[in-house]
Amino acid sequence: MSAIDTLLAPIPLPRVVKVRQIFPRPRIDDVEAILTAKLRESGTLQAIRPGQTVAVTAGSRGVTNLALMLKVLVREIRAAGGEPFLFPAMGSHGGATAEGQTHLLAKMGITEESVGAPIRATMETVQLGTSDTGCPVYLDKYADEADAIVIVNRVKPHPAFRGSYESGLMKMVTIGMGKQRGADHAHRLGFGEMAANIPSVARVTLAKKNVLCAVGVVENAFHETALLEVLPKDRIELREPELLQEAWKLYPRIFFDELDVLVIDEIGKDICGTGFDTNIVGRYHTPYASGGPRITRVAVLDITDKSGGNGNGLGILDLTTIRAYRKFDFEQTYPNALTSTVPMSVKIPMVLRNDRQAIQAAVKMSNVADRDAVRLVRIKNTVSLEEIAISENLIPYAEAHPNLEVLGEPRELPFNEEGNLF
Template sequence: MSIIRKLLEPIPLPPMALIRQKFDETRVDDIPGHLRREFEKPGTIDRLQPGQQVAVAVGSRGIQNLALIVRTTLDRIKEAGAVPFIVPCMGSHGGATAEGQIEILKQLGITESSMSVPIRASMDVAVIDTLDNGLPVYSDRYAMEADAIIVINRIKPHTAFRGPYESGVMKMIAIGLGKQKGAEAIHQLGFKHMAVNMPAAARILMRKLPIVFGVAIVENAYDQTCRIEALPIERVEERELQLLEEAKERIPKLLIGQIDVLVIDWIGKNISGDGMDPNVTGRFPTPYAYGGPDVTKIVALDLTPESKGNAAGIGLSDFTTKRMVEKMNAEATYANGLTSTVCLPCNISTTLENDYYAIKAAVKTCNILDYNACRLVRIRDTLHLGEIQISAGMLDEARSHPDIEVLTGPGEWHFDEEGNVPKA
């Protein structure tokens, strides 16, 4: 028996119970109908002229109903007599290649055939202006040559900095439309200055590019669309401030705040830009963001197939598995850190041979006297926090919480012959 096994075999794993966390379930049921009513607002579709070439900028992952929202927008543009096309709007994602970005759109359900419009993908950009600090501001050439631009994105808290504008339409304009060069430029001075540099670049592009309006999406804690608004370009700044505050209130969260060990079944780029959302785990890649629960140790067990080997976020865990590391595409993963200038999420955490030993390692190192009393939480991923597992010692606290329902009593862990737990 190896020294690692000798150290970890005696460590107990607490029995686990299934609970349901309850969040506000407000959502938009008729998305096409709701969005079409939004397009009746002055300053949106009415600004398009027949025959105009309209670039629709889209590309963020993990957005529920994105393909439906994009298709509804494209259809309404056509009805106005304009000619839409799609521009991948995702900075350096997709390996910083046009082909890679088209592949990401395909994963999102957005293709030329499903949308019935062309996709014009290129990494070719032009410098539009410079910020006062000398940073260049870039734009995709296809977008800047269009007669009009519409930007679609979700509003949510960023994972690496705090500011009045974080992830949303403004970020999509400043970083997404800038492709690899634009993303690299805005990140160059680091996240310490992102709250200033990102919106400053967005304001320049909103002045100098023919951006007509944005489509802003807010999701509830169940990963459902709860708000969609069409924002005329002159209203984007003001309204995004308010929508970000709403988004912060609605993000999924762990309702029990102090956790010794957090086990995450899946991480991936389709879950969060950081593989696991730091707003949920409380583990941030920079000192410029904060919030979330008090978690001592994090275990990341596996990588989603949708990530295509991009394991960014693995470095935010304390322990992972050999299986996860074997699925990691180092080149795709490291490209994230090189562009964002934050390499911690791309580091490989302490790697154990399977789930069994990775979880035991976290319990052993979580700095408590009685391992049997470990406050352990297991989640599918950071997007899905409705039903989660908690250790038996947390049940009294869960039962007293008004927004938690205990679904099952505690039971023992089950591992397969390879030492791994079944995952949804």
């Protein structure tokens, strides 16, 4: 046995029980019908003249129903006489290359065949001007050449800063549509200036370009479409802060304020920009955001395949596995840190041989004298929080909590022969 084996082998792991977390669940069942109706009611596409090209943003976040919404937009733009195309609007994601960004879209089911329109990918940009905060304003070259633009994005809290505009439509204009160069300049002075830079830069683009409308989406705690609005250009800046408040009301969480160990099965760029939602875990890579539970040690076991080797977020956590480490791709991950100017997210935490050792190490380093008293929670990821597993010593708390329902009986954590969970 190695020294690591010797230290960790005696560490007991608690039995766990499944628990259902109860969240409000407003949702739109027929997204296609609702978006179609709202586009037609808004009249925003009636400004299209026959033959005009219309650029539609295609972001990298795992927005539910995004491929369907893009397909509807393509159909409606074409019906109005326009010639739609998609362009990757994702800052530095996909390794900051056109090929990487197109590949990232394909992994989310967004292809020319699935949406019925061409995808024009480039990292070239055009400078439109300078914001009142002194930030250069950039726009994707193909979007700049188009006759009109339609913006699509989910509105939600940002994992690194607080402001009236966080992750949403104005950020899509500033960073997504600005490509790596726009993202780089917006981040240059750090996240402390982001709350001011996002609306300042976006205003320049909105003033200078023919933006027909924006489709703003709010999701519920189950990652379902809960609210969908079509906003004309002059309503985007006014309405987004209200949509952000709606997003906070529906936001998922872990209904435990203090934990000794949190086990996250997977992180990835398809889950959140930081690999996991920092607001849910209570771990942040900047001092400009706070909140969430207080957790002593966090172990992450894997990186999603859809993340394409992007291990952004590992550095904010404490422990990981050799499986996740081997997926970590510097070329896919480091451009995010170099653009955002935040190196913490891409550091490598302690790497253990398998899931069992990663969890044992988290328990050992949680500084709880009585190992039977370690409060442990296991989640799949930060978008799948309806069912979680808790250590059996948390059952009394769960039984008394109005948002928690205990399911079944406590069981040992299920490890395979390699020491990994299944």
